[in-house]
Amino acid sequence: MASAPLNELCLATLTLSIVFLTILWYKFTPNIPHDQESRLPPGPRGLPIVGFLPFLRSNLHHQLTELSQHYGPIYKLWLGTKLCIVLNSPSLAKEVVRDQDSIFANRDPPIAGLVGTYGGTDISFSPYGSYWRDMRKLFVREMLSNRNLEVCYSLRKHEVRKTIRNVHTKIGNPIDIGELAFATEMNVIMSMIFGSNFVEEKCRKDGTEFRELVIKFLQVMGKPNISDFFPMLARFDLQGIQKEMAALLKSFESILEPAINEHMKMLMDKSEEIQGNGKKDFMHILLELMEQKNIGKSADLVQIKAILVDIVIGGTDTTITTVEWVMAELLNNPEIMSKVQHELKDVVGMNNIVEESNLSELNYLDAVLKETLRLHPALPLLLPKRPSQSAIVGGYTIPEGTKVLLNVYAIHRDPQVWESPLDFQPERFLNSTNLDYAGNNMKYLPFGSGRRVCAGLPLAEKMLMFILASLLHSFDWKLPEGKKIDLSEGFGLVIKKKERLLAIPTLRLPHSELYQ
Numbered sequence: 053m054a055s056a057p058l059n060e061l062c063l064a065t066l067t068l069s070i071v072f073l074t075i076l077w078y079k080f081t082p083n084i085p086h087d088q089e090s091r092l093p094p095g096p097r098g099l100p101i102v103g104f105l106p107f108l109r110s111n112l113h114h115q116l117t118e119l120s121q122h123y124g125p126i127y128k129l130w131l132g133t134k135l136c137i138v139l140n141s142p143s144l145a146k147e148v149v150r151d152q153d154s155i156f157a158n159r160d161p162p163i164a165g166l167v168g169t170y171g172g173t174d175i176s177f178s179p180y181g182s183y184w185r186d187m188r189k190l191f192v193r194e195m196l197s198n199r200n201l202e203v204c205y206s207l208r209k210h211e212v213r214k215t216i217r218n219v220h221t222k223i224g225n226p227i228d229i230g231e232l233a234f235a236t237e238m239n240v241i242m243s244m245i246f247g248s249n250f251v252e253e254k255c256r257k258d259g260t261e262f263r264e265l266v267i268k269f270l271q272v273m274g275k276p277n278i279s280d281f282f283p284m285l286a287r288f289d290l291q292g293i294q295k296e297m298a299a300l301l302k303s304f305e306s307i308l309e310p311a312i313n314e315h316m317k318m319l320m321d322k323s324e325e326i327q328g329n330g331k332k333d334f335m336h337i338l339l340e341l342m343e344q345k346n347i348g349k350s351a352d353l354v355q356i357k358a359i360l361v362d363i364v365i366g367g368t369d370t371t372i373t374t375v376e377w378v379m380a381e382l383l384n385n386p387e388i389m390s391k392v393q394h395e396l397k398d399v400v401g402m403n404n405i406v407e408e409s410n411l412s413e414l415n416y417l418d419a420v421l422k423e424t425l426r427l428h429p430a431l432p433l434l435l436p437k438r439p440s441q442s443a444i445v446g447g448y449t450i451p452e453g454t455k456v457l458l459n460v461y462a463i464h465r466d467p468q469v470w471e472s473p474l475d476f477q478p479e480r481f482l483n484s485t486n487l488d489y490a491g492n493n494m495k496y497l498p499f500g501s502g503r504r505v506c507a508g509l510p511l512a513e514k515m516l517m518f519i520l521a522s523l524l525h526s527f528d529w530k531l532p533e534g535k536k537i538d539l540s541e542g543f544g545l546v547i548k549k550k551e552r553l554l555a556i557p558t559l560r561l562p563h564s565e566l567y568q
């Protein structure tokens with residue numbers, strides 16, 4: 053008996069909620085003009101109000117690839133009040149990142165992404181325009197200039213050698229490859245940003261904690277958030293995602309702020325240490341440029357911190373995930389691993405350690421890396437785009453403000469584009485002249501293409517090749533007894549292996565001093 057009023061209450065609440073949501077839906081669903089609506093691409097029918105949202109799965113890129121088999125290379129999904137259009141072919145990619153790049157260079161960041169980047173004041177999520185252009189120029193031309201990358205080689209070498217020494221102490225024991233790659237990449241990035249002292253003091257102490265933080269940051273950013281699909285609900289933060297992201301950003305700041313402050317002080321004191329040998333770390337370049345531009349003081353700091361989020365969070369997880377996938381594919385394909393090591397023996401020699409000058413000669417390893425990024429692109433849907441005006445793509449209308457996903461995962465595995473697309477065959481990259489990372493060939497886009505192509509590409513390529521060549525030249529690797537490779541994927545903005553990869557190293561080089 054007592055449950056009857058409760059049921060009535062539930063029913064009333066439910067009815068009211070439906071009425072409320074219906075009103076909101078009508079009020080906030082973008083008003084697409086009738087002539088445009090009839091020219092939208094096809095797509096699955098969702099439910100009223102929520103659209104396709106209840107049917108989304110956690111491995112979104114798989115699901116979107118399956119949908120392209122039903123609805124064709126361009127289709128639409130209504131996700132709450134948000135219209136989302138997915139592109140799944142090289143010719144459609146060309147229309148967007150080549151023919152109409154200036155319209156599609158705008159981003160559609162998730163709300164968690166905005167919270168995690170101080171309102172999108174970083175490079176990745178800032179809208180297309182002069183602010184983004186200045187920030188990107190500063191990063192690409194100043195921080196990642198050829199000269200600066202050359203000058204920083206000693207830092208990269210120092211960290212990679214440290215990793216080799218570390219593995220040497222664990223010969224015969226299982227090593228977590230992701231953890232190893234993380235420590236190396238993070239130390240390199242941190243020393244390039246703050247100088248090597250910071251790495252010794254800080255990263256060493258908080259290494260594991262920091263890794264968890266980086267992983268969590270990208271997981272939270274990739275979580276489906278009701279606020280993104282019903283923006284009018286964002287203020288309620290119903291899933292607590294915005295709050296969680298704000299807390300993660302605070303933890304990130306607590307690690308970086310002392311170093312930023314120290315640099316500011318050093319710059320103000322014009323200390324010898326920083327002036328000296330032309331070897332400026334990123335922080336120094338950033339602070340100097342900000343000072344030259346006379347941007348207001350508080351704006352400076354926010355911009356600096358936002359750029360650091362891109363480099364530290366965006367740059368490291370993509371790189372280490374890729375190292376992990378390469379090693380997993382090589383352990384799964386021993387004959388390919390042996391070809392890589394043969395090449396290392398020929399190019400580097402068994403009495404030498406890998407130097408960055410060797411990397412351009414390692415054609416087979418380069419092909420292995422490219423093939424891995426074909427099958428396992430770290431960002432399989434790139435970063436979402438939002439056209440700044442309505443456009444026609446594939447003969448269909450894409451209205452202004454739509455979320456546009458370029459499904460690189462589908463393109464990279466399309467049997468009409470690649471022969472035996474699911475097989476791991478590095479040879480397919482050996483004699484191809486235009487399958488590079490710059491996004492010139494629309495069938496291969498692991499770093500995106502057009503104006504918003506990955507800004508960290510020169511550093512990413514150097515680091516990936518250097519870490520992999522060094523690990524594979526110094527050691528032989530095998531799986532722990534009885535273990536099989538599991539190539540299934542986890543969930544998040546960056547697609548990682550579901551299971552951590554453990555592998556056992558044995559010595560490969562003849563002289564112990566090559567491990568010092």
Ligand code: HEM
Nearest residue numbers: 176367370371430431434435499500501504506507508512
């Ligand atoms: C394996 C390593 C990496 C992969 C696969 C990767 C991939 C990508 C992709 C797919 C995009 C989006 C492109 C688009 O939407 O068209 C991107 C953007 C970006 N990446 Fe990377 N990335 C990697 C490493 C790095 C590193 C090491 C850094 C920095 C040090 C970096 C910094 C950035 C930035 C700043 C953007 C935003 C560019 C913009 O919006 O203008 N990435 N990356």
